[in-house]
Amino acid sequence: MRIATWNVNSLKARLDKVMWWLDRAKPDVLLMQETKLADADAPVEAFSQAGYELAHHGEGRWNGVAIASRCGIRGVISNFGEPLRRAQSSESGDDEPQAEARMLAADCVGIRIVCIYAPNGRAVNSPYYEAKLLWFDKLARWINQTSSPQTFCVIGGDFNVAPQDIDVWDPVACHGGTHVSDRERRAFERIVSVGFVDAYRAQHPEPGRYTWWDYRAGNFHKNIGMRIDHLLVSTPLRDRLVWSEIDREARKGKPLPSDHAPLVIDIDSPGHPFDAGWASAESRIAARGR
DNA sequence: ATGCCATACGTTGTATGA
Helix, strand or coil: CEEEEEECCCHHHHHHHHHHHHHHHCCCEEEEECCCCEHHHCCHHHHHHCCCEEEEECECCCCCEEEEECCCCEEEEEHHHCCCCCCCCCCCCCCHHHHCCCEEEEEECCEEEEEEECCCCCCCCCHHHHHHHHHHHHHHHHHHHHCCCCCCEEEEEECCCCCCHHHECCHHHHCCCCCCCHHHHHHHHHHHHCCEEEHHHHHCCCCCCCCEECCHHHCCCCCCEECCEEEEEEHHHHCCEEEEEECHHHHCCCCCCCCECCEEEEECCCCCCCHHHHHHHHHHHHHHHC
């Protein structure tokens, strides 16, 4: 079984690219973030043509999460099971993330899939940063309440946290910014410590592997990036994890790419014949980056 | 080489991203 996550940076703008990638990677389940669509505008038909059911949770202009599955979608829950409500006040920003479409869960062939798009945080110690940490508290509580360590569960998406220094291009340059602060890293580890494994890191100990690169200044081709998108697998799935990769090809070329690349894991068996090609391409990139 | 920002909303600019 192949599960992938991808911050698509607008599913409307990226639809052709996403369709291309579904054919390329053939994931059984794809978690998407930043669809930037209202539910009424979700491209259900395009996914159906490609053989996928689509569950979408969005507000419109910002955020938005979705799960596409070609092996069924049941038990869909959005926004931690609460109604999506607008914030009472946007003065502080503190309560904004609770009103934003950042969480969607569904059952796909016996695996609980949780798709998340964590708040950005903007600047350390800003109200948005505090709100980001509160959002992680909410996620941790929800995970604790709704799953046990023995369930088959994958929590994936854009966490907007680089868990360790090896997950950023330059820890010194990043120091003091969001995504790398101690409190954000503790929030990430708290989720993991419930009984999950960072699937990519479990397969790849090496530094220099990222899922996001700024559009500006040629950062992608200089490999100036961060590993902030993750797939966390529950303990019962850990030993069934056979392969994981970040598909840099999807960050290139035309039509215009997202600033994030898809992250892929295979459970039980490797997915597709061209996996060997991915592996060799990644080896060349890693060699050049060091 | 994969190349110097892109998205939505809206209108000649603003908010957001990480």
